[in-house]
Structures are given as C-alpha cells and as structure tokens.
Amino acid sequence: MRNLSLIRFVFVLILLSATEFSIAQTDQTKLQPVTRAFALTNATVVQAPDRTVTNTTVVVRNGLIVSVGKNIDIPLDAQIVRADSLYVYAGFIDGLSQAGVEKPGGNQRGTDTSRFSARSKYNPADPPNAVAGIQPDAEVRQFLNPDLKSVEELRKIGFTASHVVPYGKMLTGSGALVLMGGDSPDAMMLRDDMSLFSQFQGADRLYPATVLGMMAKWRDLYRQAEISKAYETKFSENPSGLERPVYDRVIAAFYPVIDGNKIVYFKTPSVLDAYRAFTLQSDLSFPLVLAGLKQGWDLIDKLKSTNTRVFLSLDLPEDAKTKKNEAAEADSTKTTKNEKEEAPTFMTETEKKALEARQDAFRKKYETQPQMLQEAGIAFGFSTLEADTKDIRKNLQRMVKSGLSEAAALTALTTAPAAIMGVSDMLGTVDAGKIANMVVTTKPYFEEDSSIKYVFVDGKMYEYEVTEKKTDKKETDTSGK
C-alpha cells in the first residue's frame, strides 16, 4: 500500500511538471486525461426534455459534442464509455450560486464588523463602499477557484455550469456563467460580466443597514448613474468646453444596466424580497431576474404580467417524514424512561393537528410551486444558492412527486436556464455543436435509486462511484411514475 501511494505520488509529480498546474494535487480527477475524445456508446440519450433517443452514441471531442446518433463513426483516439444501460442528459445549469467563488478576506465579513470596531472605524452614515457592501464594480472572476469543494459538490449532482456571483452585501458585483470545472479560474469562464447581482443584505450598523436604507441607496445610485451617464455621453460627443466628468466606478457599474445590456439578478428568497425587487424595477425599469426564490406561489400573476424570469431555489423545507423521524429520535435519545411516560403536553391534540396541517399545506406550496409556475407558462430555472447540495436531488424528486413533470423539471435544469441566460446555442441539450456538458446516470435521473456515474464538463469526464442502494425491502413503487 505504501509503495503504491509512493508510486502514485511520483507519477503525479512527473505529470504536474509537464502541465500548467501550480498547485500540487493528489486528487486523481485532477490528472490530465489521456485523450479529449470520448464516445458514449449505445446509451439512452435525453437530448432535450422532449427528445429521447435510445441505443445512441454520443461523441465528444475537444470539449464539444461532435455527433449524436445511432450508427456513427467512433474516432480512433476516443475513450469508449459503454453506456448500454445508462442515461445521458445535458449537463444541468444553475441559475445562481456561489460555487467556486472565494469568500473575500478582510473586513467584509465575520468578526471584524462587530459593534465596537464598526463604531470606532467608520462613520456609520458614510462608510466606505467596501464595508457598506456597495461594490457593483467588483467582478466575480477575481474570486473564481475551480478547486473549491463547492464546485465538486455541485458537479457530482449533475450541475455543469452555474451563474456565480461574488460574496458580499447589497451589491456584490457582476456575475458570470462559469463551468463547474476547469484547469484554472479563467478556464471556467463561459460568459463573463453577465449580470449585476444584488440582494437585501444590509451592512452591520452602517448605512445601508436595513431594507429601508437599501431601497433608497439603490434608487439613489441608479438615478445618479442615469444623470452622470447622460452627461458622459454628452461629454464624449463633444468634450470641448465641458467639465470633465468625474469617474466613479460604482456609478459606472450601472451604465450597462441602464442600457439594458446587463441584467440585474436579485436574490429574493421570500415573497416580500421579490415584491421589493419588483418595486425597484418598476421605479427604475431595469432588466430583472429573480433568483433563489423560495416563496413564489403568490407571485404568479405578477411574474406573468411583468414577464419576469425566475430561478427557483432548490432549497425546500424539510419534508414531514424527516422532521418527525428526527423529533422521535431526539426524544428517544434524550428522555429517560420515567420522563417519557409523563411527557408534558401543553397543546391539545386538536390544536397540534391543526398547526401541523397548516405546516403541511405550506410545505406543499413549496413543493408544488415549480409545477404552478410551469402551468402558468412562466419560464423558470433553478438556483442552488442556500440549498444543501446533499438535499438537492431529493428535493427535485419531491417536486416531481408533487406533480412537476419530469420533462418540466429537466427543462428547468437545462434548456430554460440556457435560454434565460442567452446561451442556448452552447448549452442545454445533447446536440452536436454544443459544449460537452453532460450527466450520465444509471437510471432515469428522477428515479430514487438512480445514480450519477459520469459528469462531463467542457468535454472532461468525471467518474463517480455508483453506490448500490440497499434494497432489502424490494419496493415496487410505481406511484408517480
């Protein structure tokens, strides 16, 4: 065993010296592949949510899907992946996350903004932009790192591209669509400077601290930007005799938004957040996408009438079963015998049941809202932000069980986000010419015992161990299928 790992280590060293890697990696997935050509043979290929072909081969070369078909030539240098019983999907696209984004150090977060230091260091009424969280000029590309755990976590559940944004407060900077993998931060980049990201996250005891200040700050910045942009245009047309406009990078960051060339992605988990984003949008009229939305069921008319696109959060409230089981476990571990006998109840059974019924009804709203949006004809994708990656597949399954069709779910994971982000020509389907982002599963993705075997990102293959689920009690679950 020792020898083996030693050999491996030497091998890695040799390889590293031959590549651009600057960071030593012992992770085998980091090894450069022998070839950049793959052929997945004889697979069931879900090319698009409404297009499934069987016994089909997909050929990938240099990061692109080069051909999809039944009797196609397999290149000699291709690594053949026998996919007879496997299912191939387009790689999933995440509408909003911070996967692969480094948290900036220093005083932007954590301990340094405690009451006392905040008081002594800054004027609360006029704090530096960096501490106040007013950084629309920041760019997420400065913070990318493909080796962060968050990238691998998203990738292994099938997400191959994600719209990522910087960490921070109200205005954290511009987001980019990046691949969930790559040899370098730059190699991840698909579409830089794609969005202006904002959220209702106030500064700690500094202006703007609350939603009151944040809304005002937004309007103030935007209107300032409109005025100075108009002046800059005037200046650039004929500068003679005009005062030089003062450049302000924060203000300038709004210019492409004012032009309609950059979309504002607003993180709006709650229904109230969403309405507040709408208020700003209707006051200032900028292009808006709601992202990370958790409570959208009452917004359907509004979304429809404003033709707003949405990325729903993949975070769901714990399902009833899990919750009850946990509670029972906690009870049995904690309480001793005699305590348990006289477990006090301060609530009548009727009241408890009524409250639980309301909780169930609301849980249902969270679960069924993708279906409600789909039925209303609203274009939506998903966002993994704030969702525990361990729960995401389960949550998708819950949505499907609650009535969302598999095709619709798949649309929201692939073609819809590609369309919303304007990258349908590159991503979203398994078609020749598209970027080779794919998910290969052992069974149809939404089946509970389906496992992901391979994920392709930019034509690079990541292999995952398929854990055979113990099926002692052979469940013949046909419901909802």
Place this chain on the structure above:
Amino acid sequence: MIKILIFPLLFLWVQTAKAQPETGSMLIKNGTLITITNGVQAQTDLLIENGKIVRIGKGITVPKGIETIDATGLYVMPGIIDAHSHIGLSAINEATSPVTSEVFTGDALDPLDVSIYRALAGGVTISHALHGSANAIGGQSETIKHRWGVIEPDALKMEVAPRTIKFALGENPTRVYGRGYGMVPNTRMGVEAVFRNAFAEAVAYKKNWAAYDAQIKDKKQRKTAVPPAYSLRLQTLVDIMDGKILVHCHSYRADEILMLLGVLRDYGVKKVVFQHVNEGFKVAPELAEFGAMASVFADWWAYKFEVYYSTAYNAAILIRNNVVTSINSDSGELIRHLYHEAAKTQKYGDLTDEEALSLITINPAKQLGIDQYVGSLEEGKDGDIAIFKNHPLSVYAIPRKTIVDGVVRFDIEKDPDDVRLYVDPEEKFDQPVMRVSEEKCMQGADLMEFLQAEK
C-alpha cells in the same frame, strides 16, 4: 356638494393606481351610528357600494345582491385611525445616519405581520407606518389600510394619502448618535444644528438644480450645463419645503417643540404634526398659533426622563387650546384597544364622547391629510367601519366586525385560531416569544438590544 367634489378625485386616483384594492358592498342595518361629524344616529342604516359609503339613513332597502349586516343593538363607527404605528413593517429604523429623508417605510411593508390582524380586531382600519425615531430626520412614511389577507405590500398602501416624513427630537437621536456613535447630535442643541444644516444644504441643492434646469432651457448654456450631483435625500427635503410632505415629529419636551417650530418657520414649512409630544400641554397656545397638530399617548409617561414631567391630561389641555389632537399607539399592543385609550380622556379631562372618539377618527385623519376620505361616517367617504358590541368608549366594548373599503377584514364570529398568512413548515411549536410592550420607535436602534443580540 361633498359627493360632487370627491368623486372626480377618486376617479383620477383609480385611473393612476397601480393595483386597485379590493372593494366590497354591504348594507349595515339598524345600528347606532356614531358618525363623529354628524352626531349619533340611532337605528340607522348605512349602505356601502364598491368600497364607498353611498347612503346613510333609515329604512334603506337592500340593493340586489348586496349582503346585509344586522347591527341591531350594536355601535357602528368609522374605522379607527392610528397616526403613529410601526406594525406591518420589516424594518423601522435606518439608524445609521442622523438624516435619512431618502428612506421610505413604504419599501419595508410586511403584509404578513399578524399585528395587522390584531389591530383590525381592535377596530383599527388605517395606521401610519412611521419610520422610527433614531434619526433627527428619519424616513418618509406610508399610510396603510389594514387589508389583511393581501400579500403584495403595495396593496396595503392608501394611495390617496399624502406623503409624510418622520422627524425626531431629544433623547433618541442624541442617544443613538451622540452616546452611541460619538457624533452629532449629542445634545438638543446639536439636534437643531442637524435640522438647520440639512435644510440649508437642501436650499443650495434646490438652487443648483434650478440653475441647471434654467441652463438646459437656454440654447447657449445648454451645451456646457453640468448636472449637479443627484441626492434623493436632499430632494426629499426640498419637497418638504415645497409643502409636498407632511412632517410628523417625534418630540417630548416643550423646548424642543418650540425649537422645531422655529426651524420650520425659517424654512417655510407649514404643516407639522408633533408625535407623542408629552409636554405639548405646556406649549399648547404656541402649537395652536402655528397650526401644528398633536398626536399623543393616552397616559404613557416616566419610561424615560424626557417624559417625567408629563400628564395624562395632555390631550384634554391640547383640545381645550384648539390643537387638533389624536391618540396614537406606537405599539402593537395599544393599537388593539385605541378605543379604550381614547376613553381615558374622559377620566383625564372629561372630554365628551364625540371629542374622545374624534381623537382616533377624524383628527388622526386630518393629521394624515386623509380626512376627506375617512375618519367619519359620511356619504362619499370610504367604507371603513368598526362595529362594536357596547359603546366603544366603554371598557366592555368588543369589536365585532371591522370593515375596510366595504370588505369585512375582521369578524369575531369567523375569527380563526391561527390567522397567519404564511406558515413556516419547519417552525417548532414550542417557541413562543415573550414580548414586552415598549416604545417601538427605537426598534433597530437600541444599543443594549444590539449588545444582547450579539451575545
């Protein structure tokens, strides 16, 4: 006459309103109508159509398809109006700057707050969702109708209500900025300085923009015109000076009240309502002379030094000195029984029933600039009604139904145990909050509170 005047206005409003609020129609039959402006009318009917009171009289026949509410033996009064409240808000204080005229509580409305329902259960149909009192010049504030059940925050707004803004004097701003941050204001002298500086800056701002606008209109100058820096904060102050915004000023002591009157005079601001104004009784003649109004607590005092020399007879003294006075809650608790708070003026100063009830109806309506729409039972006014068992000034009064725009929003007979509009599926049941009644003005600004929250 009233009808003729009001209806065209309403028509205009409906046309420009973003979301039209839900309205209803109903006949409230045979109640004792406490009209506020036109005496008490026994065994009288009141007809609401499409959210408006269209007829008051005896023996009105039920129009087709209109629901009848039998108010026999019950008291029917205009919906109660609270000129000082912080319910239905996600944030109250932007306590980071002594001047925040650019912020707006209309941006922070929370229609899911159960306090709105509880206020309805106390007959309150309208509240003034004020910014807190941490800042000398706080935020602009929204007048909301308690349309419990709506989810869209804008649907709470009373669109016809004029703009208002919160000012604050005395201990709160000096505690937050002077003691808290070591900056101006630390004294009542500094509070005046904050106002004078802000208004002076606003005057300059107005001048700069006027100059720019003139340059833009002039063909020769247009080319070289440089727009001044835009400031929503200063623009709001300009709007105050231009009389577009009603000032509501948190105040307690007589001296600071006089100080603000002086500042307002100097900057041509004519409309002001003093809030709390515990020592208003000491300067009642000056308030009356200015035309300033007062919105007071029924009996709160001694919770801080600036309210130590208070008297529960404040409202009575102000009324007797011809100051338009209202009784407010500033609390999610008191708002549930403003009728009782108003009744206390009968103990402290012997106000008549009509005077006492005007403190929570027509007077706050005047203070919010909405008295042509609400605050009394009159044909043409909004169908905002509170129906009581027992006289509303009796301690045994029990609100039975509360109606907003002709829609029943609270009905004691259909009052469910759990009224929450949104339920957290993960919430643990055994997690109550032990609230203490307190002056909510300072929420989000209290230093001790921050300390405790951080522990």
Place this chain on the structure above:
Amino acid sequence: MKLKFSLLIILFLASLPTLKAQQIQKTRTGTFALTNATIETITNGTVAQGTLVIANGKIAALGTNVTIPDSAEVIDCTGLTLYPGMIDAGTRIGLSEVGSVEETTDYNEVGDVNPQVEALTAVNPNSVLIPVTRVSGVTTALTLPTGGLFPGKAALLNLHGYTPRQMYAGFVGVVLNWPSAAKRGYGDKRSPEAIKKEYEKEKERLNSVWEKALTYAKIDSAYARDAENQPEYYPEMMALSPVVSGKAPLLLEVNMASEILDALTWIKEKNLKKVVLTGVMEGWRVADKIKAAGVSVITGPVLQTPTRDYDRYDKPYANAGLLAQAGIPVAIRTLETENARNLPYHAGFAAAYGMGKEEALKAITIVSAQILGVADALGSLETGKQATLFAATGDPFETSTDIRYVFINGWLIPMDSRQIRLYDEFLEREPGLSNE
C-alpha cells in the same frame, strides 16, 4: 379631578395668591362616616343607601342601620359607590422612578441569587408615581424586584406613608424567576436548541441552589435546639431557608405553558405549599394542570399581545377568565410601574373577555388579598378590616367613572398628584401667547 372642580380651584388660587402655600394638601385621619353610599363589599354583597364608619384606621361599622359617632366627619356619598382599595399584585412602584434612567431604578441587583435583598428597603415613599397611582383607586401594590433567578423579596405596600415601614401592608415573599425557554423578543437570535440547552442549565442551577438551601435549613433547625451556636452567616441561604422548608411564601414567576408544567412538577417534587404562580401568560393552555396542582395564580398584564403568532388575538384578555373558570384562585396585576393606575382597565378587559365583572373585581381585591395572606385586613369592605377603600361615581372599570375619595389605612388621601397639578396649571396657561 374634574374640570369644573379644578377651575374652581384655579379661580380660588388666583384670587388668593398669598394663600397658595397653605393649599398643600395633606393626608389626614380620624373618624369618618361615609353616608348614603352604595357599598360594594365584595364578600357580602351590595349595600344600598348605606353608611360606612371609619375609626382608628379600621372599618368600624357598615350597613344601613349604623350609628354615626358624634366625632365623625360626615362625608355624603350620595351617588357614589364604595369599593375596597384595588390591589395590584405585581408592580415596580417605589423601586423605579424614570424607567430609562438607571440611577432612579432599584429593582435589579447584580447577581442571580439575591433572595436576601428586600424591595421594601429601596421603596421611595416620595415617588411622584405614588400619588398618581392612588388617586385612581389603586391603594395597594406588590412591588417586585427583578432580574436573575432569585431577584429578592417583593413587598406589599399601601400607597401612603412617609417611610417604607409605614407603607408596609403585611406581605413579603421571595421571588423566583423560573428559567425561561422562550425567546426574549424580536432581538433574540438564539437557536431553539441553544435556548433549550440554556433552559436546562438554568434549571440545574436552580436545583443546586435549592439543595444548598435545604442543607442550610437542616443545619439551621439543628442549631435551633442549641441556643449557644448559630449557623454561619450566609444571607442568601438564610433568606431561602424558610422558603425551602415551606414556612415562607414563594412567588414563582413563570409564563410559558411548558415552563408552567415543569414548574408544577418541580413544586410537587419540592413539596412546596406556600407557592404562588405569577405571570402565567400561557396559563390558559394548562389550566387543568394548574388547578390539579392546587396553586394560586397572579396573572397579568392583561393588556398584552399573544405570546405566539398563531394564538387568537384575545388570549391575553381571556387568560384570567379561563383560569378562573378552571377553579383556580386568580388575581390580576399590571406589571406596570408608572401606570399601575390602569389596574381597573386590565381587570375590565378580563371582565369583558369572559371573566365577568364580579370575578374581575375580586381578582383585584379579595382574591389578591387572600393569595398574599392579607385578607384579614384588605380586599373587602368588612367591619374590622383596614379602612382602605375608595368612593367612585360608578363602575371603577369604566374610564368615565371618577374616583372622589380614597382612604388608605384610615387616611383620607388628597385627590392630588403632579399630573393633576400640571393640568391645573396649564389648562389655561398664564401668560398665554407672548406678545413679542
């Protein structure tokens, strides 16, 4: 004070400026006969057209057939009703003057085990708040220390007297704040787990203090047989010793339903007999359990928002009534300082929301007196009891009712307070508008 009456006073004072100094009204005592009154005895029904005689600080006689002593000052109470003074069984009167000014507040000592500190010591008999309170008919108040597990000893006060001793109304009780498993308010960011953990820890602390006190009590009683020696000076344990051994009363402040159940279990375990539950905001949830435990309750404030968002809006109004209906002796308190004068309105709301007028009145008179062990002197109009009473123009729960006379322990209280004086001074201010 009524408008007309005060106008008269103003006129009188204006015409006789030199007499102003002599106008300071003092309390006085003697023999009084309140005649032609409706007498609401609380314990023995209502007497119409009755007379009540006050002598030597006590109710000497009452009824329709009463001989008026020659020495008596007769006060004609036609149109008035006599009630026993209202007892607010939970306030901070005397311990706090201006809420936010720490220098004027004396209810919260440092440390969490202070059963030996006495509220009575720190009561300021000259508090401006006291006259404001008593002219409203609230004559008696339990004043509470607060903060920590054992904040000190509460004391029952008559709201008249120039020394705390003169004010003392016969009850002292150690206060125990039951550990809280509730969120402290909107600012409380602790997780449910953290709150639970802290709660358990606090309960353990309570039990360990209790054990100590038991040990001390044992040693103490052993020493009692040996007059020569005394146990070590340990004031905390000396104060707790009579409580743990069941000789002295314990006021156990507890509010949340599950905490109440825990507290009831604890009371049973400790075999406590002289214990009163106070607060009890969620008592209605567990009324049957409280009843079964046989303890009394002092609840309030009634004018309070519900503890849970999913509770009906009127639960705090209804709580006292629901407890009373379960057969529990219930007293009502305001937990106010400067506004304990609102006690009748707290009771009035309880009355309106299910308790009924009669029960609600008892809850601020005789039941309070019984719970605090002073029913022999206070809480009803009976011969031999303290002459602590007031005369009102009607139902004291109604704000339109005026209080005309207040007697505390036989002293006729002047109907005067700073709030009334400010009214008199400023109703028609002189000078009015200045001419500059």
